[in-house]
């Protein structure tokens with residue numbers, strides 16, 4: 198367990214969190230290298246090493262820094278990027294190009310050019326005209342790229358509406374209507390500029406049930422069969438996305454990777470035998486499940502407002518700018534007063550941020566020890582989609598990030614300064 202309690206204090210991956218807050222300041226993201234490595238090991242042990250012809254591409258949108266690229270490379274995973282910026286970060290960390298896969302529903306020409314110039318491993322084509330753009334670029338550059346089609350299998354998944362992606366009414370993926378998908382497949386098979394590797398689907402995020410993965414798989418396996426029958430073309434790869442849920446609160450019953458992947462692999466093996474094709478290489482794209490529980494955020498408690506008989510608001514020095522998820526998805530978190538970790542939780546309070554928004558609430562009705570100004574509050578499971586979704590709202594600077602491992606800490610992202618925040622701003626002559 199990366200979180201332990203000693204001498205009334207919360208420790209994370211062997212580091213005293215109160216000391217971390219003192220040394221690096223708050224608010225502060227703290228990422229446990231041990232926890233990230235353990236998740237990568239689970240993926241290797243229960244998927245990559247268990248089944249041959251498999252890859253895992255870390256969905257870097259969950260948490261991406263240069264150091265994270267180094268960890269992912271060292272742990273033997275590939276990388277999924279969804280923008281020129283994510284691709285650039287991977288390139289700057291010398292992440293091997295052939296291990297990069299590029300997703301996204303509206304890649305720009307410049308982003309596609311960057312990807313093709315860097316000779317990345319796969320482009321996941323997400324819309325009908327994207328292959329035309331890729332072909333134009335490849336023609337000009339005399340290149341050929343590996344592509345997959347992201348399809349929308351039309352299944353619903355049990356998560357917040359903003360993070361489900363596999364239903365038909367979605368901006369992501371190519372719909373599976375015959376008159377749409379088959380001409381697209383024919384185009385890809387015949388393209389002189391693309392190696393058509395197969396299909397990709399991703400049903401949604403933060404899932405604790407394998408039902409939608411399995412339903413989507415059935416639909417896409419049928420597409421593989423149709424492609425084989427219609428064009429005598431066996432697609433060599435299948436990307437089944439990510440979406441594996443984590444534990445934010447006691448209410449989340451998270452499952453191991455094997456719970457999702459074993460039944461899917463069994464289905465795919467059987468299907469391949471049945472239709473007489475070599476089993477395609479299977480790719481997964483986990484993001485949140487690798488980093489989510491590996492991160493905590495440390496805050497200093499400031500103003501406390503007790504509205505008798507109504508609610509006690511405990512304000513921290515960060516909020517929706519460093520974690521938008523409660524405001525955006527009504528996401529639930531748990532936390533603890535890090536310097537009073539063994540004290541009885543006698544109070545019910547609402548932990549809120551410092552932004553000028555009533556919705557800037559991190560945890561509603563948290564059970565906490567008797568809190569005072571200056572205490573350190575730790576919010577758990579903030580490793581995914583906090584840092585990467587942060588903003589400068591109210592001109593709050595972006596946080597520093599510290600990587601911890603077995604009692605040692607190293608800064609991997611410096612705190613943004615006020616000066617850094619305005620460095621791209623210009624006062625035109627007309628206003629001087």
Ligand SMILES: Cc1ncc(COP(=O)(O)O)c(C=O)c1O
Nearest residue numbers: 256399402439440482483484485
């Ligand atoms: C295409 C694709 N792959 C992978 C992911 C990663 O999902 P998660 O972080 O839930 O594993 C997402 C995000 O939901 C996605 O859209």
Ligand SMILES: N[C@@H](CCCC[NH3+])C(=O)O
Nearest residue numbers: 360362402403522581582
């Ligand atoms: N940003 C989302 C997940 C990403 C969905 C991407 N398709 C979250 O914080 O839960």
